[in-house]
Amino acid sequence: MKIQRIAAEATTEAAPDEVWALLSDRSTWPSWSPLGSHSSERPGEGGAPDGLGGIAQFVTGRHCVREEIVEREPPRRLSYTLLSGLPLRDYRAVVELTPAGTGTRIRWSASFLPGRPGTGWIYRLALTRIFRGMVTGLATAALARR
Template identity: 90%
Template sequence: MRIQRIAAETTTEASPEEVWALLSDRSTWPSWSPLGSHTAERLGEGGNPDALGGIARFVTGRHCVREEIVEREPTGRLSYTLLSGLPLRDYRAVVELTPAGTGTHIRWSATFFPGRPGTGWIYRIALTRIFRGMVTGLAAAAPVGN
């Protein structure tokens, strides 16, 4: 099976710090994205649920996914892996925030292997749609100039 790659990106007038404030707090994700409810399942470093090692659960419709933060560079990069919830292997998502003039370019990408042969294209389409909602929602929700 081939590795699958997906990405969505947009630019906002909000600064990287303003975007990071929302991105780095996963409890806000359901308010600006297509994701459903959020529960912090395990605290990460320093007792922060959104630090390295922090595990969150998102329930959207019938789907419940668990994700762990594996990389965190404030105002620049957040990476997480899928622990359970979708039939995918080696799933890793990366959100990159890059200064763009006075605003921020947001890129949300992921790589994974389908759990079953012939299903990669289905997950690529579905997850790309979700990622588009993630980046546009994050860009719209980030306050400008606060």
């Protein structure tokens, strides 16, 4: 099976620290994204809910996904892997925040293998749409918090 890659980008006038404040707190994600409810399953390093190794669940419609934070470089980069909830393998998402003038460029990308042959394009399409909602929602919410 072929590795699938997706990405979405947006730019906001909010500074990287302002964007990071929302991105690094997964409990805020449902308020600015297409995701449904959030719950923390296991805290990460230092007992922080969204620290390295922290596991969270997101329930959207009939889907419940579990994700683990595998990389944190404040205020530049956050990476997580999918533990369960979608028929995908080796799923890893990376959110990169890059200064853009006085604002921030947000890039949300992922790679994965489909769980079944012939389904990669479906998940690529659906997840790209979700990622577009994530980056535009994050960009808008970070600016609104100023």
